[in-house]
Amino acid sequence: MPGPIVALKRAGKTFGNGVSALEALDLDVREGEFLTLLGPSGCGKSTALRMIAGLSQPTSGALQWRAGTRPDVGFVFQEPTLLPWASVWSNVYLPLRLTGVSKAQAGPSVDKAIDLVGLTGFERAFPRELSGGMKMRASIARALTMRPPLLLLDEPFAALDEITRMKLNDDLLALKAELGTTIVFVTHSVFESVYLSTRIAIFAARPGRIAETLDIEAPPVRGEAFRLSPAYADYCRRASHALHAAMGRAA
Amino acid sequence: MSGSAGRLSQWLLPLAVFCGALALWEIVVRVREIPPYVLPAPSLIAKTLVQDWSTLSGSLLVTLRITFEALFAAVIGGAGLAILFAQWRWAERSFFPFAIVLQVTPIVAIAPLLLVYLESETAVLVCAFLVAFFPILSNTALGLASADHNLVDLFDLHRASRFKQLIHLRLPAALPYFLGGLRIGGGLALIGAIVAEIAAGSAGQGAGLAFRIVEAGYRLNIPTCSRRWR
Numbered sequence: 454m455p456g457p458i459v460a461l462k463r464a465g466k467t468f469g470n471g472v473s474a475l476e477a478l479d480l481d482v483r484e485g486e487f488l489t490l491l492g493p494s495g496c497g498k499s500t501a502l503r504m505i506a507g508l509s510q511p512t513s514g515a516l517q518w519r520a521g522t523r524p525d526v527g528f529v530f531q532e533p534t535l536l537p538w539a540s541v542w543s544n545v546y547l548p549l550r551l552t553g554v555s556k557a558q559a560g561p562s563v564d565k566a567i568d569l570v571g572l573t574g575f576e577r578a579f580p581r582e583l584s585g586g587m588k589m590r591a592s593i594a595r596a597l598t599m600r601p602p603l604l605l606l607d608e609p610f611a612a613l614d615e616i617t618r619m620k621l622n623d624d625l626l627a628l629k630a631e632l633g634t635t636i637v638f639v640t641h642s643v644f645e646s647v648y649l650s651t652r653i654a655i656f657a658a659r660p661g662r663i664a665e666t667l668d669i670e671a672p673p674v675r676g677e678a679f680r681l682s683p684a685y686a687d688y689c690r691r692a693s694h695a696l697h698a699a700m701g702r703a704a
Numbered sequence: 705m706s707g708s709a710g711r712l713s714q715w716l717l718p719l720a721v722f723c724g725a726l727a728l729w730e731i732v733v734r735v736r737e738i739p740p741y742v743l744p745a746p747s748l749i750a751k752t753l754v755q756d757w758s759t760l761s762g763s764l765l766v767t768l769r770i771t772f773e774a775l776f777a778a779v780i781g782g783a784g785l786a787i788l789f790a791q792w793r794w795a796e797r798s799f800f801p802f803a804i805v806l807q808v809t810p811i812v813a814i815a816p817l818l819l820v821y822l823e824s825e826t827a828v829l830v831c832a833f834l835v836a837f838f839p840i841l842s843n844t845a846l847g848l849a850s851a852d853h854n855l856v857d858l859f860d861l862h863r864a865s866r867f868k869q870l871i872h873l874r875l876p877a878a879l880p881y882f883l884g885g886l887r888i889g890g891g892l893a894l895i896g897a898i899v900a901e902i903a904a905g906s907a908g909q910g911a912g913l914a915f916r917i918v919e920a921g922y923r924l925n926i927p928t929c930s931r932r933w934r
């Protein structure tokens with residue numbers, strides 16, 4: 454078994470204003486897993502994810518990449534954050550464009566990414582013409598264009614309605630099964646974390662750290678059957694319990 | 705049906721209100737027998753406009769040309785400086801105070817000085833430029849800084865250079881702000897030009913609109929004055 458793609462070694466983050474968002478965080482991201490960071494808001498989940506993306510530097514500790522340096526990573530924000538003046542196609546092309554790949558060369562990758570999220574036919578639509586769920590799909594397609602080995606998502610579905618969220622959860626699992634991408638997913642929903650993950654890291658707040666991790670043994674592509682199974686209910690209960698224990702300890 | 709009715713009220717209603725206001729003005733002047741050097745009737749203004757069109761149109765052209773030249777210079781200077789500020793923070797810290805000092809100094813205070821230093825037409829141009837410059841600078845700077853911070857992160861994630869960030873993110877994000885500044889700046893450039901022309905007074909050889917206003921004012925030729933102010 455090869456080592457983790459990236460390992461956070463006692464990583465800490467204290468912001469300029471003195472807020473200590475993370476303290477001595479130890480976290481491995483393993484090849485092929487769907488890792489969820491679960492915790493109440495303000496416990497440092499986004500900070501940890503941004504550290505992995507290289508958007509934020511740890512103020513103590515370090516990150517160890519298996520490849521020596523950070524590979525390409527895809528990042529999906531809580532909001533779709535599309536360029537409002539550009540079509541879906543141009544938005545999905547953006548990462549390749551920024552790395553200097555021509556439109557013609559990028560064409561197949563962009564079309565494929567759009568196809569993967571089910572937006573074929575909407576290439577020329579502008580973000581304002583899309584529903585919230587479709588905007589998020591475009592945002593995921595953009596994160597996939599470079600085919601990153603690691604995909605990071607920060608509460609991507611938190612602003613969507615329940616039904617859209619369930620659909621996108623299923624589609625994300627199908628995507629992962631097809632591409633084999635390693636995923637780190639941030640959420641504050643116990644149900645979402647259990648439904649999606651192969652492993653859950655439960656955060657405690659102030660300062661942020663991992664209180665407990667929970668492995669989920671379930672088939673990679675799940676569905677209503679899993680959602681209604683006793684195993685799902687049992688995992689939810691355990692995750693919820695661990696979360697409350699972590700929060701109680703913090704309070 | 706509702707579409708044509710909507711269009712009707714969109715054009716017809718404002719037109720009717722405008723004509724009504726003019727009619728009311730005309731009636732008040734006639735009924736109260738207000739002398740034209742206090743308040744000329746709209747009909748008299750129109751008549752004067754037609755009579756003096758040959759001199760007025762020339763002056764109008766002079767003032768408009770100066771206004772557009774000043775606006776053009778303000779766009780180049782204002783937007784250019786805003787881009788400079790966005791790319792280099794030290795440039796913003798060093799030069800923004802100057803821009804603010806210029807902005808808070810009333811143009812009527814600077815105009816006489818400029819008229820001493822420069823030829824009158826150039827002075828008028830510089831005055832119009834100075835008042836149009838700031839709204840374009842500050843609006844564009846605001847627009848360049850308004851880019852979504854998550855999108856900025858995305859550009860950083862893909863190691864995009866500051867130049868690429870400017871081209872693909874900050875400039876498009878700033879466009880609506882810039883256009884807002886342009887609208888304000890356009891109106892101010894005209895006002896700046898006229899104020900400077902007035903300050904130039906009889907020294908103004910350019911014979912712009914304001915020169916005619918001042919000249920007519922001396923002769924108590926109010927219909928010409930008010931026509932220019934409209």
Ligand SMILES: Nc1ncnc2c1ncn2[C@@H]1O[C@H](COP(=O)(O)OP(=O)(O)O)[C@@H](O)[C@H]1O
Pocket residue numbers: 468469470472473474492493494495496497498499500501
């Ligand atoms: N740029 C920043 N400057 C100062 N404090 C920050 C910054 N970003 C986050 N924080 C603080 O760090 C803590 C963790 O934030 P975050 O990682 O966003 O939490 P989460 O994503 O779990 O809700 C919070 O208390 C937040 O206020």
Ligand SMILES: [Mg+2]
Pocket residue numbers: 495498499500607608
């Ligand atoms: Mg967050």
